[in-house]
Amino acid sequence: MQSFNPKNHSSDNKMFNINNILRENIKNLTPYSSARDEFQGEASVFLDANENAFGSPLNQQYNRYPDPMQYNVKKRLSEIKGVPVRNIFLGNGSDEAIDILFRSFCNPGVDNVILVPPTYGMYEVSANINDVETRKVSLTEDFQLNVEGISEAIDKNTKLIFICSPNNPTGNSINRDDIETLLANFNGLVVVDEAYINFSRQKTFIQELTEYANLVVLQTLSKAWGLAGLRVGMAFASEEIIEVMNKVKPPYNINESSQQLALEALQNVEQVNNWIKETLTQRDKLVLSLKNFDFVVDIYPSDANFILVKTTNAKGIYNFLVEKGIIVRDRSKVELCQGCLRITVGTPAENDILIETLKFFK
Numbered sequence: 587m588q589s590f591n592p593k594n595h596s597s598d599n600k601m602f603n604i605n606n607i608l609r610e611n612i613k614n615l616t617p618y619s620s621a622r623d624e625f626q627g628e629a630s631v632f633l634d635a636n637e638n639a640f641g642s643p644l645n646q647q648y649n650r651y652p653d654p655m656q657y658n659v660k661k662r663l664s665e666i667k668g669v670p671v672r673n674i675f676l677g678n679g680s681d682e683a684i685d686i687l688f689r690s691f692c693n694p695g696v697d698n699v700i701l702v703p704p705t706y707g708m709y710e711v712s713a714n715i716n717d718v719e720t721r722k723v724s725l726t727e728d729f730q731l732n733v734e735g736i737s738e739a740i741d742k743n744t745k746l747i748f749i750c751s752p753n754n755p756t757g758n759s760i761n762r763d764d765i766e767t768l769l770a771n772f773n774g775l776v777v778v779d780e781a782y783i784n785f786s787r788q789k790t791f792i793q794e795l796t797e798y799a800n801l802v803v804l805q806t807l808s809k810a811w812g813l814a815g816l817r818v819g820m821a822f823a824s825e826e827i828i829e830v831m832n833k834v835k836p837p838y839n840i841n842e843s844s845q846q847l848a849l850e851a852l853q854n855v856e857q858v859n860n861w862i863k864e865t866l867t868q869r870d871k872l873v874l875s876l877k878n879f880d881f882v883v884d885i886y887p888s889d890a891n892f893i894l895v896k897t898t899n900a901k902g903i904y905n906f907l908v909e910k911g912i913i914v915r916d917r918s919k920v921e922l923c924q925g926c927l928r929i930t931v932g933t934p935a936e937n938d939i940l941i942e943t944l945k946f947f948k
C-alpha cells in the first residue's frame with residue numbers, strides 16, 4: 587500500500603467503509619432469532635422457549651435463558667466507561683470478541699491480518715483456527731510499532747491490525763501517535779486491545795471512537811476487575827461494527843450467572859481502584875528488589891500488572907521457582923524476549939516469597 591501520511595491525524599478516516607471489509611456471507615446473514623429476541627417485555631406465562639417451567643435444582647432461577655443482549659450489564663458499563671450501550675459488545679472473554687472479528691471480516695484462505703510480535707498469542711491462534719493469513723511486523727527494539735513496515739505489509743486483503751497496549755508480554759504502552767497514524771490511514775479495522783489499561787498511565791482509546799469509524803477497543807473483566815473466571819470481555823466500536831458482532835455471536839454467549847455476578851461486581855469500582863493502586867505500589871517495589879539480583883540483566887518499564895525481566899538464565903530460574911511452588915511465565919523463546927521471564931505482580935506476601943526464594947538461586 588502507499589506510504590502512510592503521519593500528518594493525517596485528527597480527522598476521521600474518510601476512506602473507511604464497513605461494507606468494503608465485511609464478508610459477503612455475513613452481510614447477507616439472517617441471524618438466529620431466539621425466543622428472547624422475538625418477545626421482550628413483561629408477561630406472566632412464558633411458554634415460548636422450551637425451558638423447564640417448574641424451576642431448576644438451584645435456588646436461583648436459572649431455568650430461564652439469559653438476556654442475549656446483556657442489557658443490564660452493558661448499561662452499568664456504559665455509566666462506568668462513558669460509552670452508549672449501542673457501542674458495547676460483550677463476549678465470553680475478549681477472546682470471543684477476537685474470534686468474532688475474524689469470522690465477521692476475514693474470508694478464510696483469502697484475507698490477511700497484521701500482527702506485531704511479541705504480542706498476545708490469541709490473535710495468531712484465532713487467525714489459524716479461521717484459516718486467515720497472519721503478516722508479522724515485529725516491534726522495534728524498544729517494543730514500539732514499525733509503522734513503515736506495517737504500511738508495506740498491508741495489501742487489499744488486509745482486514746485487521748491487532749495492537750495490544752499496554753502490550754503483553756512486554757508491558758509497555760504503544761505510542762499513541764503511531765496507533766492514530768494507522769487509524770487515519772488503514773481502511774480495515776485497527777483493534778486496540780486494552781486488557782491492561784486500568785494499570786496504565788495512558789488514556790484509553792475509547793474516547794477516540796467518535797473520531798475513527800475503524801477503531802475497535804477491547805477490554806476485559808479478567809485482569810484489574812479480578813473476574814477471569816466469569817469470562818466477560820468487552821468490545822467498544824461504532825454501532826455498525828457492534829451490530830455485525832452481535833449478529834455473528836452465539837445467541838446466549840454470556841450466561842445468566844456471569845451476567846448477574848458481573849452486574850454485582852461492577853458496583854465495586856472503588857474496591858477495584860484500590861487494588862489497582864496497591865498493584866502499582868507492589869510492582870514498583872518488586873522492580874527495586876529484583877534489580878539487586880546478579881542474574882537480572884534488565885527490567886522493562888511496565889504499564890501493566892506484570893513485568894518483563896531479562897535474565898542471564900530464564901530456563902534455570904523458571905525451573906528453580908517451579909520446584910519451590912512458584913510459577914512465573916518463561917517467555918525466553920519469544921521473539922525479542924530472549925532470557926525473559928514475565929512475572930505477574932502478586933500480593934505483598936506472594937511478592938516477598940518470590941524475592942526471598944530467588945535469594946537461593948545460584
Ligand SMILES: *Cc1c(COP(=O)(O)O)cnc(C)c1O
Binds near residue numbers: 679680779808817818
Ligand atoms: C488476558 C488478556 C486478555 C483477556 O482475555 P479474556 O478472554 O477476556 O480473559 C485479552 N488480551 C490480552 C492482551 C490479555 O493479556
